[in-house]
Amino acid sequence: MLFNPLALLSILGLVFSAVGLASSYRLERLGARTTGRGTAGVGIALGVIGVALFLWLII
Secondary structure, three states: OOOHHHHHHHHHHHHHHHHHHHHEEEEEEEHOOOHHHHHHHHHHHHHHHHHHHHHHOOO
């Protein structure tokens, strides 16, 4: 069985960053000054890089 905890963390990072990005749009509509959109975007980018590296190491 192939199990890599770093890949699991990358996938979870993608999911939680997507949720954060969706919440940032809601916060912007409510007039919040800080929304966290930049942090969510970086989380998505790092999650994609982590999953890509994991898939590259498998193949």
